Amino acid sequence: MGKYKMHILICSGAGCRASASELIQNKFELVLKAKGLENEVQVVTTACFGFCEKGPIVKILPDNTFYIEVKPEDAEEIIEEHIIKGRQVSRLLYAATINKEVVSNAQNSGLHKKQIRVALRNCGFIDPENIEEYIARDGYSALGKCFEMLPQTVVDVIKESGLRGRGGGGFPTGLKWEIASKYKADQKYVVCNADEGDPGAFMDRSILEGDPHSVLEAMAICAYSIGADQGIIYVRAEYPLAIERLKVAINQARQYGLLGNDILGSGFNFDVEMRYGAGAFVCGEETALIYSMEGLRGEPTIKPPFPTESGYKGKPTNVNNVETFANIPVIINKGAKWFSSIGTEKSKGTKVFALAGNINNVGLIEVPMGTTLREVIYEIGGGIKDGKKFKAVQTGGPSGGCLTEKHLDTPIDFDNLLAAGSMMGSGGMIVMDEDDCMVSMAKFYIEFSVEESCGKCTPCRIGNKRLYEILDKITKGEGTLNDLDLLRNLSGVIKDTSLCGLGQTSPNPVLSTLDNFYDEYIAHIVDHKCPAGRFKALLQYAINPELCVGCTLCAKNCPVNCISGERKKAHVIDFEKCIKCGACMDACKFNAISIQ
Amino acid sequence: MEQMIKLTIDNKDIEVVQGTTILEAAKIIGVDIPTLCYMHLEDLDIEHNPGGCRICVVEVEGRKNLASSCNTKCVAGMNIKTHSMRVLNARKTVMELILSDHPADCLVCAKSGNCDLQTMANNLGVREIHYKGEQSTYRVDYSPSIIRDMDKCIMCRRCETMCNVVQTVGALSAINRGFETVVSPAFEMNLEKSPCTYCGQCVAVCPTGALTEKDHTNHLIGDLADPNKTVIVQTAPAVRAALGEEFGMVPGILVTGKMVAALRNLGFDRVFDTDFAADLTIMEEGTELLQRLDAFLKGDKKVKLPILTSCCPAWVNFFEHHFPDMKDIPSTARSPQQIFGSIAKTYLANKMGIKREDMTVVSVMPCLAKKYECQRDEFKVDGDPDVNYSITTRELANLIKQANMDFVTLPDEDFDNPLGESTGAGVIFGITGGVIEAAIRTAYEIYTGKTLEKVDFVSFRGMEGVRSAKVDFNGLELNIGIAHGLGNARKLLEEIRDGKSQYHAIEIMACPGGCIGGGGQPLHHGDASIIAKRAAALYREDAGKAIRKSHENPYIIKLYEEFLGKPCGELSHKLLHTHYFDRKDVIE
Amino acid sequence: MAKIKLGKDKLDKLIEICKSFNNESSELINVLHQTQKNFGYIPAEVQEVIARELNVSVAHVYGVVTFYSFFTMVPKGEFPISVCMGTACYVRGSDKVLEEFIKQLKVPVGQLTEDGKFSISCLRCVGACGLAPVVTIGERTYGRVAVGDVADILKEYQG
Numbered sequence A: 001m002g003k004y005k006m007h008i009l010i011c012s013g014a015g016c017r018a019s020a021s022e023l024i025q026n027k028f029e030l031v032l033k034a035k036g037l038e039n040e041v042q043v044v045t046t047a048c049f050g051f052c053e054k055g056p057i058v059k060i061l062p063d064n065t066f067y068i069e070v071k072p073e074d075a076e077e078i079i080e081e082h083i084i085k086g087r088q089v090s091r092l093l094y095a096a097t098i099n100k101e102v103v104s105n106a107q108n109s110g111l112h113k114k115q116i117r118v119a120l121r122n123c124g125f126i127d128p129e130n131i132e133e134y135i136a137r138d139g140y141s142a143l144g145k146c147f148e149m150l151p152q153t154v155v156d157v158i159k160e161s162g163l164r165g166r167g168g169g170g171f172p173t174g175l176k177w178e179i180a181s182k183y184k185a186d187q188k189y190v191v192c193n194a195d196e197g198d199p200g201a202f203m204d205r206s207i208l209e210g211d212p213h214s215v216l217e218a219m220a221i222c223a224y225s226i227g228a229d230q231g232i233i234y235v236r237a238e239y240p241l242a243i244e245r246l247k248v249a250i251n252q253a254r255q256y257g258l259l260g261n262d263i264l265g266s267g268f269n270f271d272v273e274m275r276y277g278a279g280a281f282v283c284g285e286e287t288a289l290i291y292s293m294e295g296l297r298g299e300p301t302i303k304p305p306f307p308t309e310s311g312y313k314g315k316p317t318n319v320n321n322v323e324t325f326a327n328i329p330v331i332i333n334k335g336a337k338w339f340s341s342i343g344t345e346k347s348k349g350t351k352v353f354a355l356a357g358n359i360n361n362v363g364l365i366e367v368p369m370g371t372t373l374r375e376v377i378y379e380i381g382g383g384i385k386d387g388k389k390f391k392a393v394q395t396g397g398p399s400g401g402c403l404t405e406k407h408l409d410t411p412i413d414f415d416n417l418l419a420a421g422s423m424m425g426s427g428g429m430i431v432m433d434e435d436d437c438m439v440s441m442a443k444f445y446i447e448f449s450v451e452e453s454c455g456k457c458t459p460c461r462i463g464n465k466r467l468y469e470i471l472d473k474i475t476k477g478e479g480t481l482n483d484l485d486l487l488r489n490l491s492g493v494i495k496d497t498s499l500c501g502l503g504q505t506s507p508n509p510v511l512s513t514l515d516n517f518y519d520e521y522i523a524h525i526v527d528h529k530c531p532a533g534r535f536k537a538l539l540q541y542a543i544n545p546e547l548c549v550g551c552t553l554c555a556k557n558c559p560v561n562c563i564s565g566e567r568k569k570a571h572v573i574d575f576e577k578c579i580k581c582g583a584c585m586d587a588c589k590f591n592a593i594s595i596q
Numbered sequence B: 001m002e003q004m005i006k007l008t009i010d011n012k013d014i015e016v017v018q019g020t021t022i023l024e025a026a027k028i029i030g031v032d033i034p035t036l037c038y039m040h041l042e043d044l045d046i047e048h049n050p051g052g053c054r055i056c057v058v059e060v061e062g063r064k065n066l067a068s069s070c071n072t073k074c075v076a077g078m079n080i081k082t083h084s085m086r087v088l089n090a091r092k093t094v095m096e097l098i099l100s101d102h103p104a105d106c107l108v109c110a111k112s113g114n115c116d117l118q119t120m121a122n123n124l125g126v127r128e129i130h131y132k133g134e135q136s137t138y139r140v141d142y143s144p145s146i147i148r149d150m151d152k153c154i155m156c157r158r159c160e161t162m163c164n165v166v167q168t169v170g171a172l173s174a175i176n177r178g179f180e181t182v183v184s185p186a187f188e189m190n191l192e193k194s195p196c197t198y199c200g201q202c203v204a205v206c207p208t209g210a211l212t213e214k215d216h217t218n219h220l221i222g223d224l225a226d227p228n229k230t231v232i233v234q235t236a237p238a239v240r241a242a243l244g245e246e247f248g249m250v251p252g253i254l255v256t257g258k259m260v261a262a263l264r265n266l267g268f269d270r271v272f273d274t275d276f277a278a279d280l281t282i283m284e285e286g287t288e289l290l291q292r293l294d295a296f297l298k299g300d301k302k303v304k305l306p307i308l309t310s311c312c313p314a315w316v317n318f319f320e321h322h323f324p325d326m327k328d329i330p331s332t333a334r335s336p337q338q339i340f341g342s343i344a345k346t347y348l349a350n351k352m353g354i355k356r357e358d359m360t361v362v363s364v365m366p367c368l369a370k371k372y373e374c375q376r377d378e379f380k381v382d383g384d385p386d387v388n389y390s391i392t393t394r395e396l397a398n399l400i401k402q403a404n405m406d407f408v409t410l411p412d413e414d415f416d417n418p419l420g421e422s423t424g425a426g427v428i429f430g431i432t433g434g435v436i437e438a439a440i441r442t443a444y445e446i447y448t449g450k451t452l453e454k455v456d457f458v459s460f461r462g463m464e465g466v467r468s469a470k471v472d473f474n475g476l477e478l479n480i481g482i483a484h485g486l487g488n489a490r491k492l493l494e495e496i497r498d499g500k501s502q503y504h505a506i507e508i509m510a511c512p513g514g515c516i517g518g519g520g521q522p523l524h525h526g527d528a529s530i531i532a533k534r535a536a537a538l539y540r541e542d543a544g545k546a547i548r549k550s551h552e553n554p555y556i557i558k559l560y561e562e563f564l565g566k567p568c569g570e571l572s573h574k575l576l577h578t579h580y581f582d583r584k585d586v587i588e
Numbered sequence C: 001m002a003k004i005k006l007g008k009d010k011l012d013k014l015i016e017i018c019k020s021f022n023n024e025s026s027e028l029i030n031v032l033h034q035t036q037k038n039f040g041y042i043p044a045e046v047q048e049v050i051a052r053e054l055n056v057s058v059a060h061v062y063g064v065v066t067f068y069s070f071f072t073m074v075p076k077g078e079f080p081i082s083v084c085m086g087t088a089c090y091v092r093g094s095d096k097v098l099e100e101f102i103k104q105l106k107v108p109v110g111q112l113t114e115d116g117k118f119s120i121s122c123l124r125c126v127g128a129c130g131l132a133p134v135v136t137i138g139e140r141t142y143g144r145v146a147v148g149d150v151a152d153i154l155k156e157y158q159g
Helices: A014-018 A021-034 A072-084 A131-136 A141-147 A151-161 A173-182 A203-210 A212-226 A240-255 A286-293 A322-334 A336-340 A373-380 A414-419 A438-452 A458-475 A481-497 A501-505 A508-516 A518-525 A553-557 A583-587 B022-028 B085-100 B116-123 B158-166 B201-205 B217-225 B243-247 B256-266 B274-297 B313-322 B336-352 B369-373 B393-402 B424-430 B434-448 B486-497 B529-544 B554-564 B570-576 C008-020 C025-039 C044-054 C058-067 C087-091 C094-105 C147-158
Strands: A006-011 A041-046 A058-061 A065-067 A189-194 A230-235 A271-276 A317-321 A350-357 A363-368 A390-395 A401-404 A428-433 A541-543 A593-595 B004-009 B012-017 B039-041 B046-048 B057-060 B079-081 B146-148 B173-175 B182-184 B211-213 B230-235 B270-273 B359-365 B389-392 B466-473 B476-484 B505-509 C079-084 C118-123 C135-137 C140-142
Touching: A006 A021, A006 A072, A021 A041, A021 A072, A058 A072, A065 A072, A131 A212, A131 A240, A141 A212, A141 A322, A151 A173, A151 A212, A151 A322, A151 A336, A173 A212, A173 A317, A189 A212, A189 A286, A189 A322, A203 A212, A203 A240, A203 A322, A203 A350, A212 A230, A212 A240, A212 A317, A212 A322, A230 A240, A230 A286, A240 A271, A271 C025, A286 A317, A317 A322, A322 A336, A350 A373, A350 C087, A363 A373, A373 A390, A390 A438, A401 A438, A401 A508, A428 C087, A438 A458, A438 A501, A438 A508, A438 A518, A438 C087, A458 A481, A458 A501, A458 A518, A458 B085, A481 A501, A481 A508, A481 A518, A481 B085, A508 A518, A541 A583, A553 A583, A583 A593, B004 B022, B012 B022, B022 B057, B046 B158, B057 B085, B085 B116, B158 B173, B158 B201, B158 B486, B173 C058, B201 B211, B217 B230, B217 B359, B217 B389, B217 B393, B230 B256, B230 B274, B230 B336, B243 B256, B243 B393, B256 B270, B256 B393, B270 B274, B274 B336, B274 B424, B274 B434, B274 B554, B274 B570, B313 B369, B313 B486, B336 B359, B336 B369, B336 B554, B336 B570, B359 B369, B359 B393, B369 B389, B389 B393, B424 B434, B424 B529, B434 B466, B434 B476, B434 B505, B466 B486, B476 B486, B486 B505, B554 B570, C008 C025, C008 C044, C025 C044, C025 C058, C044 C058, C079 C094, C087 C094, C094 C118, C094 C135, C094 C147, C135 C147
Parallel strands: A006 A041, A189 A230, A189 A317, A230 A271, A350 A428, B004 B079, B230 B270, B230 B359, B359 B389, B476 B505, C079 C118
Antiparallel strands: A006 A058, A058 A065, A350 A363, A390 A401, A390 A428, A541 A593, B004 B012, B039 B046, B057 B079, B146 B211, B173 B182, B466 B476, C079 C135, C135 C140
């Protein structure tokens, strides 16, 4: 990091940007200038540190101090105290929620325990808009190394590493490259799938924002090994910052001769262009993605033919997602053996998860495959928010399922998650507590699938709609036990007959909640109650006769006159007439009315 | 060499060529896997297998989900079950889902009894719809030719393929997403506001009642019952080659005599033949060809070649919408339907001593675009159309059924005269290549002054989308182009626009196969071999005719003598020719 | 032959956009992005021009516009409100926040208020899950929005 003595790293991931990290950056720069320090201390914007819950985050290098919830007005104090006097500003340090131990070193915070950063190795450590910093951390050396290898040897290294696709399916990456390399064509393409669409997932965005060059380098390596000379990044239009950083990175790489013709004097040509998604989840499916790149509706087609045989413009096309690519340069540099030493037997390396929901430390984490859910939720995630009870964790987004208490000690890898009725997916991990209704969660995900279905095949187009309608009926207390049979049969048929991966996995949230939270379905249907108290239609207001003094205030406030009782005697609510407006409860001065 | 692979279907071992789909392989061993969205019109080289409906799913051992047989290729060693319990349950559930978003008004639906969806639901034994919920509702779109009732659409998207891939018209597209997905013109406008040509190929392949023709039989029955009206009818050549199919007769049987008898039974005052008008069209179009050719050869720079035929109204709509810059290239001769109407309401009305407004002219056509054509303003005199109603082959079959006739046993009857006599040249108008063949038979004799000994131009015939042939006109070699299907027509038009066309004359028919494959014909339900059988029937009728050249038709000769004067003369121009419009939207 | 009125400035701009993508039909989605950036939305007349310039059918353009939720045919409000409905926001109550916006502004999702000031839309995950539930208004992002905050937030814009 060259001439500067110290660096102030300011997170500019979307989360922190939303909390005014730009203003903070300006303020730091102003204060430094005022104090004549601008040539000694550099302010750098970096990508997500993974600790979004406590953003905006500011990190001071070289001592790696980690400040949370920084406001622009804190700049003065941080510079005065920390930079000039070398004293930490203790009120801005992160106090771990559980033991109140104050953590100042980023490496020691609970969030960073148990983590190994492979895909995220540079995120938060370099200025993503400066190629020099990427190069300083071994950037583009893997590409150079590849040029000394035969393309097939590169494929072999990736195969040997055991890397599997991080976008959802977990297909062995090396094998995919090998297939693409075998097809003969005048033109081949390397596509980076950056259409991250799972609600609650932001792994890819963080990598693109924090370390765009690792993706470009990996694409070039892939192109070299399969014999392509054109790369395309398909990125969500909803990620303007990622798009901006990619553009900067592509331009810089071209200037440095790392993209373009005759890269590093190897005679190998490769360049990258960008395409933008437009708000269609299904375009994460690779055949749909290719149609979308061709300017068409993103409707999947059956495979085979796989894109590796016939993809973009009918040419062999290798599609990998962002996180998969981000692993590639490290594998080349450190070797397949090193990579495959991390993880479980069939799932090698690490996985990035976006930890969200009702958990203390929301953020981005990267753990070795095989880490248990308990370690992720309690040790890294700091446990459930507000001391509530853990209920479930949803993995794999709308295609995944809900895992429960009994799965907490399951080591996370592709196969274990599948066996437990969920899936790895792209890495969204959403934690739910006792107040979350699992029927409504299933409904939420099915609603997502209904909205995002491309409409091409019957089971996904109409089947998911019907699933939604049945679930809606159940959450309103109008369900029957027969509906549960219908849900099961229909879910099975949708899985069995849908055209693409989106449809084939869309009923997973229904099936996994039916398996793990059958009681909640029964409570909605038989008892007409939502155990989590989520639905108005299923709420019941009741008067506790022991607390009621018969003041009649509730009856006077009831808009439909459904409360009766004599003065000074306990009153009663007629459930049939009650419209669940809650006016009685607000009126009662004796806390005698509660929701059941 | 083709590589063979072995697999097992329903416990039967089979060997197929690599690349064969499961559906095709099953067919070889007599297993008919049900399909709904799939369509393969082999003879016409049209394939549509999006794999969207999921009715054709089968179980492949070792695979985690079911495979759609229409677009999954056989792999060596596959073990396939086409009717396991898992498959049957899936198929039935998928069908229930389709029906759960489909109106249950089969009893009064125009497609009842002729509906692929209805047949399939019945075959699958669906007796209850377990999944109920919201149904799609759309406004019904009435155009002059086609009715779109998208509540009945099952998203097979065959229409989209016909409209965009085959016809390259681009009136329709899938719009929206998920449950709201439907096939529609842009901005959910009416078809009338779109570049639709009314070729009716969407209707011809629709498996449900979502796309049907506008029915004119009720108006017609009213006029037939009106004692003050003289109702005459003309029947297009392609109708007689297909009408029998509606009554269970095998495809390819000509029912000309029975059709005439049935029309007379229905109460038409005169039963005429559009073939007569086809002969008259040849006189006009052939003459125009020779005039343009002559001027062109003499170096007249204002004259353009090739000349394009103009008897197909969907084709006329196509170039008015898509190639308005070339609207002076097609012949100005009206279509046989309109030529007939024009002559009927002038020459014939005069001969019969009745007033124009007391005559109703009905046409029976294999076509939906004719419904639109006959109500064009330029074919009306003081608001009175030359042809009052155009009904399809299917509508005629319906009328015959309503009139309690046992069509199959009807005795043959002959057309009335004078507008009922035709030559073999008029008959083959119904097939791709037929119009140009008929025109050459006449043009050759007029140009060379010699008798054409061999009237069968085999090189013009066939089902290939674009064909070309050379004809020797006494040392002058004429290059003839033929295209059927508007996508093929587009290719030839673009050649002309780019100045690369080698042709002197081109025949274009909008429908694949020509009129015999028209949008108003009995439904082929995916079996395109029917179209070739209809073609063979018309060629048979041509071969059996005593007169096979239009200019030798005695009634045509008489018509020119008594009324028109000469081909392309002043009266001809007024009554038998037309002009075209630029229908492309202008954006300012 | 129908006439479609658009105005020369707009027409020229559209032709320029299409040209910058070499009038290639495979660039349709890029053209639509660029168009929406310039015009704020993609009305029917604009789609007609794009179709003509890229030599595809209008039905096709409309089919693509209606497939992708990012594209809109109705203008957005001066202050477009987007409520994140990603899972993280949902489990932290963004559905209730959305309801409150609808209640206060008296317009359904996807429509403009009478004064043209506000429009409400839902979006899927802006990736700021740490701030859930998240609402964006124009360029500004509001984190940890509670139902009770809605009125105050709107006040900032109602002036």
